[in-house]
Amino acid sequence: MPDSATLPTLQDALALGLTEHEYELVCGHQGGPPNQVELAMYSLLWSEHCAYKHSRKLLRTLPTEGEHVVMGPGENAGAVDVGGGLVCAFKVESHNHPSAVEPFQGAATGVGGILRDIFAVGARPIAVLDSLRFGEPSGERSRYLLDGAVAGIGHYGNSIGVPTVGGEVYFEGPYEQNCLVNAMALGLAERGRLVRSAAAGPGNVVVLFGASTGRDGIGGASVLASAELDAGGEDKRPTVQVGDPFEEKKLLECSLELLDRGVVVSLQDLGAAGLTSSASEMASKGEVGIDIDVGLVPLRESDMEPYEIMVSESQERMLCVVEPGNVAEVLGVCERWEVSGTAIGTVTEGDRMRILRDGEVVGDMPVRALVNECPLYDLSPERPSAPLYPPPAPAPAAAGEPGAVLLALLASPNIASRRPLFEQYDAIVQSRTVRRPEEADAAVLALPDGAALAVSIDCNGRRVAADPYRGTLAAVLECAANLACTGALPLGTTNNLNFGNPEKPHIAWQLTEAVRALGEGCRALRAPIVGGNVSLYNEGRAGPIYPTPVIGMVGRLPDARAAGRLGFAEAGHRIALAGPFAPSLAASELAKLRGEPLPDGLPGFDLDALVAVIGAVATAVREGALASAHDLAEGGLAVALAECCIAGGHGARVVVDPGGVLETALFGECSGCFVVSGEAAALDELGDSVPLTNLGSVGGEELAIDPAGGDEIVLALADLQAAHGGGLARFFP
Amino acid sequence: MKFGVLRFPGSCDEVDALEAARRVGDAELIWHRDRDLRGVDAVVVPGGFSFGDYLRAGAIASFSPAMESVIEFARDGGLVLGICNGFQVLCEAQLLPGALLPNTNLRFIFRQVHLELVRRDTAFTCAAPPDTPLSIPAKHAWGRYHAGPGELSTMEANGQIVLRYAPGENFNGSAGDVAGVRNEQGNVFGLMPHPEHAVEELMGGSTDGLLIFESMRMAVEGARA
Numbered sequence: 001m002p003d004s005a006t007l008p009t010l011q012d013a014l015a016l017g018l019t020e021h022e023y024e025l026v027c028g029h030q031g032g033p034p035n036q037v038e039l040a041m042y043s044l045l046w047s048e049h050c051a052y053k054h055s056r057k058l059l060r061t062l063p064t065e066g067e068h069v070v071m072g073p074g075e076n077a078g079a080v081d082v083g084g085g086l087v088c089a090f091k092v093e094s095h096n097h098p099s100a101v102e103p104f105q106g107a108a109t110g111v112g113g114i115l116r117d118i119f120a121v122g123a124r125p126i127a128v129l130d131s132l133r134f135g136e137p138s139g140e141r142s143r144y145l146l147d148g149a150v151a152g153i154g155h156y157g158n159s160i161g162v163p164t165v166g167g168e169v170y171f172e173g174p175y176e177q178n179c180l181v182n183a184m185a186l187g188l189a190e191r192g193r194l195v196r197s198a199a200a201g202p203g204n205v206v207v208l209f210g211a212s213t214g215r216d217g218i219g220g221a222s223v224l225a226s227a228e229l230d231a232g233g234e235d236k237r238p239t240v241q242v243g244d245p246f247e248e249k250k251l252l253e254c255s256l257e258l259l260d261r262g263v264v265v266s267l268q269d270l271g272a273a274g275l276t277s278s279a280s281e282m283a284s285k286g287e288v289g290i291d292i293d294v295g296l297v298p299l300r301e302s303d304m305e306p307y308e309i310m311v312s313e314s315q316e317r318m319l320c321v322v323e324p325g326n327v328a329e330v331l332g333v334c335e336r337w338e339v340s341g342t343a344i345g346t347v348t349e350g351d352r353m354r355i356l357r358d359g360e361v362v363g364d365m366p367v368r369a370l371v372n373e374c375p376l377y378d379l380s381p382e383r384p385s386a387p388l389y390p391p392p393a394p395a396p397a398a399a400g401e402p403g404a405v406l407l408a409l410l411a412s413p414n415i416a417s418r419r420p421l422f423e424q425y426d427a428i429v430q431s432r433t434v435r436r437p438e439e440a441d442a443a444v445l446a447l448p449d450g451a452a453l454a455v456s457i458d459c460n461g462r463r464v465a466a467d468p469y470r471g472t473l474a475a476v477l478e479c480a481a482n483l484a485c486t487g488a489l490p491l492g493t494t495n496n497l498n499f500g501n502p503e504k505p506h507i508a509w510q511l512t513e514a515v516r517a518l519g520e521g522c523r524a525l526r527a528p529i530v531g532g533n534v535s536l537y538n539e540g541r542a543g544p545i546y547p548t549p550v551i552g553m554v555g556r557l558p559d560a561r562a563a564g565r566l567g568f569a570e571a572g573h574r575i576a577l578a579g580p581f582a583p584s585l586a587a588s589e590l591a592k593l594r595g596e597p598l599p600d601g602l603p604g605f606d607l608d609a610l611v612a613v614i615g616a617v618a619t620a621v622r623e624g625a626l627a628s629a630h631d632l633a634e635g636g637l638a639v640a641l642a643e644c645c646i647a648g649g650h651g652a653r654v655v656v657d658p659g660g661v662l663e664t665a666l667f668g669e670c671s672g673c674f675v676v677s678g679e680a681a682a683l684d685e686l687g688d689s690v691p692l693t694n695l696g697s698v699g700g701e702e703l704a705i706d707p708a709g710g711d712e713i714v715l716a717l718a719d720l721q722a723a724h725g726g727g728l729a730r731f732f733p
Numbered sequence: 734m735k736f737g738v739l740r741f742p743g744s745c746d747e748v749d750a751l752e753a754a755r756r757v758g759d760a761e762l763i764w765h766r767d768r769d770l771r772g773v774d775a776v777v778v779p780g781g782f783s784f785g786d787y788l789r790a791g792a793i794a795s796f797s798p799a800m801e802s803v804i805e806f807a808r809d810g811g812l813v814l815g816i817c818n819g820f821q822v823l824c825e826a827q828l829l830p831g832a833l834l835p836n837t838n839l840r841f842i843f844r845q846v847h848l849e850l851v852r853r854d855t856a857f858t859c860a861a862p863p864d865t866p867l868s869i870p871a872k873h874a875w876g877r878y879h880a881g882p883g884e885l886s887t888m889e890a891n892g893q894i895v896l897r898y899a900p901g902e903n904f905n906g907s908a909g910d911v912a913g914v915r916n917e918q919g920n921v922f923g924l925m926p927h928p929e930h931a932v933e934e935l936m937g938g939s940t941d942g943l944l945i946f947e948s949m950r951m952a953v954e955g956a957r958a
Contacts, residue, residue, distance in 0.1 A: 154841050158872075159782040161745025246743050246785025253742075338742060424841050426872045428930050428937065431749045436937065446935060560935060 008039045016043035022375065029369035037355050037363030040307040041370060044273040045280060048536055051374035054502040055534045058379070058515045066528040068491040074285075075196055076120040076269060077187070078530025080492040082556055084449035087191050089123040092131070092184035092457065092496045092552045094535035098240040099181035103148030104155070107181045109243040109315055111156040114185040116269035119252050120318065122195040122259045123187025126430060127445055128157045129457045130167040130183050131496070131550045135176030136393075137413050137731050142171065145179045146421075147732075152243075153183065154424040159245035160252065164425035165433055165443035168458055171413040172592075173392055174465075177540020182496045182533075184457050184552040186445075195259055197268040198285035199321045199347050204265060206279070206290060206345035207327065209334050210251045210317035214300035217241035217274070217313025247316040247339075254337035255318055261333065263326040270317040276310045278319045279345070280353055284371035292345035295358040306355060306362045321347060381512045382505035387597060388544065389465055394595025402638070402666055402705075403713045405590065407723045409635045409667065410642055414589055416727020434560050438647060441485035441631055442555075444563040452560035454488030456553050460634065461546030466587035467602040468513035472549050474602070476521030477610055477671045479553035481631035484614045485674065486564045487622030488555030490527035495551050497534045500544025510547040511536075518549060524611045527553060557622050564621040566630040567648025571699035573627050573677045575644075575652055577637065578692050579613045580606070583668025589634040590667045603670075610672030616689045617674050625682040632673040638666040638705065638713075640675045641695075642720045645703050651717050654696030655706045662707050734758035734950050737773030739803070739819075741765040741794045745781030746929060750816060753929035756943060757950045765797040774953045775812040776803050778819030780927055790833065790875045791821030800826055812856055812949055813921045817873055820913075820923030828921045829914055830888060831880035836873070837906030843872035845937065846926060847899035848912055855895055855915060856952035857922040860944045866899050867941040871912075871926040878907035878914070878925070885909055891917055896924055 013023040016039065026034055026042045034042060044050060052059065064072040070087045071079040077091040095110025111128060118125045130153050135142035146169075157164045162185070199206075217240065258264050266286070268278045275292065283290040294309040304312075322330050327343060334341030348354075353370055355363035397408040409415055422437040434452055435444035442456040456479045464471030480490055495518060500507040522529055538545045557563060568575070585591050586599040620626050628648065632640045637656065645652055658665045676683065677698055686692055696706075703720060705713040736754035740747045740762045747762060754760035754777060763770060765783075770776065783794035794800060800822065807813045807828050815823035823829045836842060848867040850858055861867075880888060885908055888894055896913030903910045905925070913924030928942030 151840070158841055158874075159743070159745075159785065161781060244785070246782065246787070249745075249782075249785075250742050423843055426745075426841075426843050428843070428870060428872070428927075429745050429749065431752065431930065431933070431936055433937070434935055 007033050008036055013039060013043065017047055018043050022046055025375065029366060035363065037307045037310060038365055040311050041276045041363065041365065044276050044311055045370050046374040049272055050277055052534055053374055054377050054379060054536060055497065056376050058512060061515065062519045063523050063528045066526055069528055069530055070191065071194060073529065073531045076117040078492065078494065079121065079194060080530060080554060081191065082447060082453060082491065083451055084447060085191050086188055086447065087194060088186055088188055088453060088554055089118050089121050090184065090186040090494055090552065090554055091117050091531045092182055092494045092550060093533045094180065094182045094496050094498060096178065096180050096498065096535050096538055099149055100179050102240045103145045104152040105240055105242050107149035107152035108156040109241045110181050110183045111153055112243045112245065112248050112315055113271050114183045115160065115162060115248065116271065118185045118187035119255050120267050120269040122193050123189035124256060125162045125185050125187045126432060127186045127443065127455065128162055128164045128183060129455060129552065130164065131457045132169040133175040133180035133461065133548060134171055135173055136171050139176065142176060143731055149181050150421050150424055156243055156245045158426045160249045161429050163427050163429045163433055165427050165445065166437060166455065166457065169418060169421065170461060172462060172546055174389055174543065174546045177542055178538045178545050180498050180545065180548060182550050184494065186455060186554065193259060195267050197266050197282055199282035199288050199290060200265055200286045201323065202288060202347050202349040203324065204347040205322045205324055205327050205343045206292065206347065207320050207322050207330055207341055208297060208317060208344045209254065209339055209341035211244065211247050211314055212298040212300050212340065213309055213312045213314045215304065215308060215312060218308060218311055241313050241315050243315050250337045250339050251316050251318060254334055254339045257333050258330060261329065263329050264320040264322055266321045268319050270319060272313065274310065274312045280367060280370050282319065282321065283353055283367045289348035289350045289352040289367060290345055291348055291354045291356060293356040296342055296344040298340055298342055306357050310355060379502060379508035379512060380505050381509035383509050384506040388506055389598055391595055391597035392592050395593040398590060398593035402662065403715055405667065406638050406642060406715065407719065408593065409589060409639050410720060410723040411727035412589060412593055413727060415635050415639060417724050418728065420729045420732040434563050435486060440563065440565050441482040442488065444486050446560040450560060451556060451558050452563055454483045454486040454555045454557060456482035457550060458482065459548050459550045461548040462592065462598065463587045463602060464514060464549060465546040466598045468510040468547055469517045470602040470604065472514040472517035473521045473607065474671045475549060475551045476518060476525065478633060479551045480525050480527065480614050481672065483553060483555035484618035485566060485621065485629040485631055487557040487562055487618055489618050490525050490553050490555045492530045493522050493527045493551060493553050494530060495532040495549055498538055498545065498548040498550060499536050500539045502536050507544055514547055514549045524607050562622050562624050564626065564629045566644060567628055568644045568650040568652060568677050568698040569627040569648055571650060573698040574680045574683050575654055575675065575677045575695045575697060576683045576692050577673060577695055578617060578676050578686060578690050579673035580609060580691050581673050581693065582670045583636055583664050584670060585664055585668050588667065588669045605671060613672050613690045616686065620686050625678060625685065626676050627678040629674055629676045632670065634669065636667040636669050642703055644675055645717055646721050646724050650698050651700035651702045652696060652698050653700065653704045655708055656695065657708050662710060734953050735773045736760040736775050736777055737763045737770055738777045738779055739763050739765060739799055741783035741797060743782045743785050744779050746816065746927065747779040747781065750777050750779040750929040753932045753942065754946055756932055757946045763799055765799045768798045768802045770802050770806055775814065775949050776806060778813065778815040778822050780817035780819060783818055783822065791818055791825040794822045795825035804828060807921050810920050812952060814857060814949065815923035816927055816929065817925055820925055821875065823921060823923045829916055829923045830884060831878055831914065833875050834877040834879050835875050836877055841874040842904050843870065844904060845870045846902045848926060849897045849899050851894050851897055852892060855919055857945055857948050858895060860947040860951055868939040869926040869928055869931045869942050870937065873925055876905040876925040878911040880908060888914060893917065895922060
């Protein structure tokens with residue numbers, strides 16, 4: 001950027017990520033070339049990250065309304081009614097590129113950012129989940145990124161006193177250069193206390209509170225998040241922000257006290273694009289103008305330029321609008337929490353976003369143009385004619401007889417126990433956690449009225465890569481199936497669309513197909529989308545990531561005490577397979593271990609039939625009819641049975657009808673199927689409403705699978721535990 | 734019987750401790766700037782990351798106005814329980830011997846651990862049933878108990894070791910498997926595991942933590958009678 005006295009040129013605009021056409025539009029809105037402050041602000045608000053310019057048209061097709069929805073997309077977080085006068089606000093967001101450059105701080109500030117979104121709507125954060133993707137853990141750089149990201153998530157969540165209750169991680173080659181770090185947070189608020197971010201009331205005061213403003217994170221949203229990663233990522237380290245969970249803990253308590261006292265008109269957190277986006281969005285939603293004097297903003301470095309102050313992404317800051325008579329009380333609450341609070345501007349009539357420095361106007365823009373008039377682009381989707389991804393490297397252990405294959409699958413990075421990771425997170429602070437990680441398919445959190453929330457986050461990117469439509473539907477169904485295993489029915493959904501460069505036709509096709517499936521799945525499950533995030537341009541030198549539409553789903557069960565578990569509970573219980581069993585090895589975990597190329601498409605299924613099965617299982621669990629429930633996922637029926645044995649500490653003896661090919665029956669994958677156990681009468685009753693096959697019974701110290709005629713597969717419980725427990729643990733000495 | 738639970742900026746488990754204490758008596762929060770302990774019968778210094786663990790875990794909190802009153806309260810024989818970060822604060826305030834160092838693997842670890850109760854005749858453990866190991870969660874990055882070799886044997890001789898990790902459970906590398914210690918007078922007790930997170934069957938299946946709060950109630954009410 002040239003110095004503030006010289007007008008920037010088209011070249012400067014291009015360097016900031018605007019196209020020539022967009023620059024011309026900006027000149028039109030401004031009545032001439034924008035100055036440095038104005039160009040900086042337009043370039044951020046018109047970036048992919050802030051304007052969703054390649055995804056907004058698609059997102060408009062998603063279902064956003066339903067009986068439980070209290071606040072839909074457009075606010076800092078969406079919210080659903082959870083009964084007892086309470087609402088649950090929740091959202092998932094990505095911090096992919098910062099984490100690829102600096103994993104610890106990238107992941108930590110990802111958690112910090114999503115937590116601010118939750119308390120910005122007036123909800124107290126009660127849980128965090130994370131969704132991570134890395135290259136194979138055998139690679140040194142992948143292990144460094146994983147180690148740093150997990151430590152960063154733990155550092156922030158543990159220190160601020162919000163439990164990390166669940167999550168998922170997958171290891172696949174296409175994430176090697178471009179890891180994914182998505183964080184989801186949930187919060188609780190009394191129904192009437194949700195606050196929106198629209199500024200209102202000309203003459204009201206704009207107060208900035210929290211940390212001081214420095215040069216960290218300048219250009220984070222535009223330069224880092226809206227372009228492909230390439231060589232020289234280290235040069236971008238200064239665009240990564242640094243998090244301070246202690247500052248955020250104070251900010252959280254301070255914000256909630258301000259809302260309790262009813263002294264703020266509206267509240268907004270400062271995230272990507274800092275003051276620029278938070279102030280402009282508050283003005284836009286309230287259809288008012290705002291004057292901000294950057295001379296009043298507390299700075300870490302005294303010589304910052306006005307544009308730097310406006311675009312800084314320094315963490316742990318909030319902006320609120322306050323009636324003049326309440327300013328003293330607001331600043332007093334800030335003082336009590338040892339949080340710096342400063343009046344930095346005023347709400348004005350009209351439509352001007354004006355930036356002043358010591359009274360002199362240094363930037364003046366129409367709010368509508370800044371926030372709403374970034375051009376939206378149509379995608380040019382095109383189904384690829386050749387495979388986009390190379391076949392995975394084969395793992396030698398995946399050959400041989402079925403018992404050996406089962407142990408190899410249990411020890412494989414995508415199936416092995418996540419204990420070495422989730423042990424680094426506090427899962428129980430705030431005393432709500434009814435089901436801890438690996439106790440059930442979803443996390444379960446008690447509500448004050450005796451009911452409970454269940455929450456799950458999931459997406460198998462390899463299956464989406466093989467078939468963006470069916471793979472995405474499978475991810476949505478997987479979340480609902482996870483909730484069902486605890487007895488919960490869905491209330492609402494959030495999503496983070498992680499994709500490559502949407503300007504490329506094949507990525508545009510993946511994105512279009514995935515959003516179509518997301519809409520259909522959420523409609524079928526009556527689990528509308530209440531908010532989410534889009535992360536595009538996730539590509540490294542070797543190509544795009546697997547398309548990864550991460551789904552987060554929140555559900556409710558009426559009685560926390562009835563929450564289901566995944567482990568077999570008692571010797572003698574009968575074991576059955578519920579759901580329309582249609583296993584396929586296409587894009588399965590076993591196909592990956594064997595180095596098979598991705599298939600072109602996945603087998604189809606009857607969506608409505610699967611939704612009905614999921615509903616029936618949820619009902620049976622919440623009524624206490626089942627002793628355990630676990631859905632079939634990676635590794636198919638044999639892995640699911642092994643996981644039920646490991647979690648429950650019981651063996652099992654089952655008969656599996658091989659149908660066609662035994663390997664397909666044992667390790668093939670499909671949606672909407674469950675391993676359930678319980679009293680025979682209860683399973684028979686479930687069989688009245690869903691397809692149900694009796695498999696055998698719980699008991700003993702081994703898992704014995706009789707393939708109806710062939711050689712019996714017998715594995716000691718201790719061997720299953722060792723394989724499952726050691727798969728990732730060996731990378732965390 | 735009233736418990737006072739301190740609250741510092743950065744405390745995380747203070748409400749959990751408050752609710753656990755309320756299962757056996759009255760309890761209220763005490764703000765760190767408040768010197769007035771409001772007539773409480775026992776003080777709980779809770780877990781969390783007081784003052785962001787800056788400088789050293791517990792170091793800054795140990796100088797807060799409320800802690801000055803707690804030191805005086807302890808000198809007068811009042812019961813003081815420090816949990817996790819609270820244990821660190823009590824060591825920093827020199828109400829308890831020793832120090833807590835980073836875990837040997839340098840990671841934060843959350844795990845349900847089995848504990849051996851060394852003594853059942855203290856003000857903090859007198860409600861414990863005989864000969865049962867306790868199951869209580871621990872979660873910390875700085876929980877490796879350290880005391881000089883001479884100091885540790887003196888403490889053992891004085892009966893100040895109250896709680897040890899059961900065999901195989903000492904994940905943080907604590908000297909002598911020590912999980913909880915008391916002062917010589919027996920009225921100040923600190924432990925790294927979180928008894929306030931083992932008070933409700935629904936949350937993790939163990940209610941063993943409740944006996945710590947119940948013991949304190951019995952000790953206070955016994956002394957009063």
